[in-house]
Amino acid sequence: MTGLEFKSWQAVQAEVLRRINSREWKPGEFIPHEAELSVEFGCARATVNRALRGLAESGLLDRRRKAGTRVALHPVRKATLDIPVIRYEIEGKGQSYRHSVLSRRRAVPPSDIRARMRTQPGDRLLHLVTLHMADGKPYVFEDRWINPQAVADLDNADFAALSANEWLVAHVPFEGGDFTFSAMTAGAREAEILACGEGEGLFVIDRSTWSKDHIITTVRLIFAPGYQMHTEI
Numbered sequence: 001m002t003g004l005e006f007k008s009w010q011a012v013q014a015e016v017l018r019r020i021n022s023r024e025w026k027p028g029e030f031i032p033h034e035a036e037l038s039v040e041f042g043c044a045r046a047t048v049n050r051a052l053r054g055l056a057e058s059g060l061l062d063r064r065r066k067a068g069t070r071v072a073l074h075p076v077r078k079a080t081l082d083i084p085v086i087r088y089e090i091e092g093k094g095q096s097y098r099h100s101v102l103s104r105r106r107a108v109p110p111s112d113i114r115a116r117m118r119t120q121p122g123d124r125l126l127h128l129v130t131l132h133m134a135d136g137k138p139y140v141f142e143d144r145w146i147n148p149q150a151v152a153d154l155d156n157a158d159f160a161a162l163s164a165n166e167w168l169v170a171h172v173p174f175e176g177g178d179f180t181f182s183a184m185t186a187g188a189r190e191a192e193i194l195a196c197g198e199g200e201g202l203f204v205i206d207r208s209t210w211s212k213d214h215i216i217t218t219v220r221l222i223f224a225p226g227y228q229m230h231t232e233i
Contacts, residue, residue, distance in 0.1 A: 006041035013051035150214035
């Protein structure tokens, strides 16, 4: 790799990762200082810093102020989680996609949702209940609350044409979020909506996303029996 190829932090990071994986830099060993690497790679020190910071955040490097940077002895690998567009997920399996908005209304949320959304008592949020289908069969049942203060032009969004899941991913930037995974047994309501038997096991994802000033949305996704989740490390 020539010096010209190290002008981006991504290129520097890829080379550092190659050296770690090939054991050129072994677990526990100190790596060269940023200044040395910037000379070797022919790039700015800030570029090296950005590359190493990303690898430290992923658990592959151990960085200590004044002590230097070394390859982690026991690297912690983190799973990568994205917010999937359900339509893409279904169509990626070769199935036809359709969704139906079962209800849409402004309402004062229950106390647990209000606490999660960090809204004031009496604030009315948009409550959407949607069923996503694959080849005409229930795939996932979505129960979502959206904060109008965090989403511009929310009242004009046509969620019958484009699901809230897809619309929010495309139109509303977010700074962070969290996921909770759990299991439940289908009650009468879930059994009716997901066309399954009462008592069947269901996979559940609770997810929230936020911007600097607001929680944007919180959603519970209840998947039909047999659903499997895939991620990467």
